[in-house]
Amino acid sequence: MNSLADSGSGDHSMNRSFKSGAPVPQHGRVIWILAGEASGDVIGARLMLALHAQDPSLVFAGVGGGRMEALGLHSLFPMSDLAVMGLVEVLPKVKHLRQRLLEAVQDIELRKPDLVVTIDSPGFTLRLLQKIENSGIKRVHYVAPQVWAWREKRVKEFPGLWDRLLCLLPFEPEWFAQRGLEARFVGHPVLQSGVRQGNAARFRCRHNIPDNAPVLILMPGSRRSEVPKLLPVFRKMLDILRKTHPDICPVIPVAPVIAPTVRNLIRKWPVQPHIVTDIHDKHDAFAAAQGALTKSGTSTLELAMGNVPMVVTYRVNPVTAMMARRMIKVPYVAMVNLLAGREVVPEMLQENCTPEKLAATIGKLLDDPAAADKQRMAFAEVLEKLSPPVGTPADAAASEIMDLLDEPVSRSPRQAKVFSE
Structure with missing residues (x-):
């Protein structure tokens, strides 16, 4: 080229x-x-x-x-x-x-x-x-x-x-x-993302993940200021979730520029997540995933394109959160929910962004195929509006x-x- x-x-x-x-x-x-x-x-x-x-x-x-x-x-x-x-x-x-x-x-x-x-x-x-x-x-x-x-x-x-x-x-x-x-x-650019070209079998083979092991996507953000706030919570959430889902396989897709920060933060985790920086590997991960825990933002639309059921979370400095709540004029922070006009995916924000609450909500999503299918049906409705x-x-x-x-x-x-x- x-x-x-x-x-x-x-x-x-x-x-x-x-x-x-x-x-x-x-x-x-x-x-x-x-x-x-x-x-x-x-x-x-x-x-x-x-x-x-x-x-x-x-x-x-x-x-x-x-x-x-x-x-x-x-x-x-x-x-x-x-x-x-x-x-x-x-x-x-x-x-x-x-x-x-x-x-x-x-x-x-x-x-x-x-x-x-x-x-x-x-x-x-x-x-x-x-x-x-x-x-x-x-x-x-x-x-x-x-x-x-x-x-x-x-x-x-x-x-x-x-x-x-x-x-x-x-x-x-x-x-x-x-x-x-x-x-x-x-x-919306997400329509060109190529998410739907992912291959689940290829991802499991490349990363040696058993066919029966549930894949959980973790998306802590694309900024260095976001990642340190969410990853420690994600680690504790995984510790709790593994008590009921011992074979859960965490995967963290992340931009290459943030990958060193993420690797440094997870180096002492008892179970090492798979770090994915290649865009095609990311799409394969989506195809293999049974669920996702993501920060609010464009990532919710990416996951929707990949038909990945999700829980949305976010945590910022308490002062930032207090000021933001006074100014926010919309009922939802997840773009999927905003475009649908209803809560399609759970939003676990600020004080609800705790390991215990996140583990319980993710666990329910993984164990309830009907809830996952309900999200997927809503995703199609939302994405149709973006062309x-x-x-x-x-x-x-x-x-x-x-x-x-x-x-x-x-x-x-x-x-x-x-x-x-």
């Missing part, structure tokens, strides 16, 4: 010219793209492929993870520097994040790209968009901020931040339109970006400055 960062040239040595501060070749339009975490890296990689299919001369620069780098992007700095979540958790990282923001702004000013795409991670990306508001560069934000869930008042800060907002969820365009903002639904009108989500997003790229620059100045230093 030709590198995407070298305007379609097969000569990968050209990639070296895209390092920060290097001149950008003028034979292709430049798209500067930033992803701030593992899920954004996946979205960004698919978007790069879709954009390149529509215009092979495009040049890419910006910030991304392993998947985007595998397509030729030379990340300005490690994407993992941005993977921080939580109101309290982010405080120790503020100085470093400000430095990374400055580096991103300076790189955009130097390269003068034709368009900037920011993916999710609103704590960082929206500040970046605001910093370049007077640059005359077209801006797309991909994955709408979930202000419909909490802190709705932030909507008043959005006008002028982007030229186009791309949404993953079908109800979002109407929600934003009611508040005077245009948004476009492009479908774009035409093509794949990445194709739909790429078409929106290409349409904007071909439009003449026409942006009204913003009325007020937002996002203080």
Whole structure:
């Protein structure tokens, strides 16, 4: 495959010219793209492929993870520097994040790209968009901020931040339109994940797991700030669960960037989980699984695609939790539940995220085929809502970006400055 960062040239040595501060070749339009975490890296990689299919001369620069780098992007700095979540958790990282923001702004000013795409991670990306508001560069934000869930008042800060907002969820365009903002639904990337191509027998053979041993997927998160909070709880949960399910086989799918952290945290566990970092091995694990315990987030939709019955949990700093509860406006945190409009999967959050309660809930799910089948029926209902009108989500997003790229620059100045230093 030709590198995407070298305007379609097969000569990968050209990639070296895209390092920060290097001149950008003028034979292709430049798209500067930033992803701030593992899920954004996946979205960004698919978007790069879709954009390149529509215009092979495009040049890419910006910030991304392993998947985007595998397509030729030379990340300005490690994407993992941005993977921080939580109101309290982010405080120790503020100085470093400000430095990374400055580096991103300076790189955009130097390269003068034709368009900037920011993916999710609103704590960082929206500040970046605001910093370049007077640059005359077209801006797309991909994955709408979930202000419909909490802190709705932030909507008043959005006008002028982007030229186009791309949404993953079908109800979002109407929600934003009611508040005077245009948004476009492009479908959810989970539909392109390939989860359903998993092979259960292959996974059991590769990892020497007996056919009669139940496989339990554990998903503690994709951020270094999340994993240390959930893995100790998961370990104690397993200790309790093994009393009634002694042959349970735990599997932890995790992004490569987080794998060392996970391995360090589980090194003293009495039963070592299988660590899965390869995407195909992850899908095989889903196919082999009888259940899952996952943090809230996109992982719930991935598991739904894989037809894996699940329990959703999460735990953050108590101060963060207290503040969040005052601002959250939706009845559920699991996307599966939110889209279904009812509790399809159990949510065990904060004070309910205890080893005892999690073990009891997972145990019931493993022992009750009817409950598992009921979840699977609801998964099909939810996933049907996530398809774009035409093509794949990445194709739909790429078409929106290409349409904007071909439009003449026409942006009204913003009325007020937002996002203080």
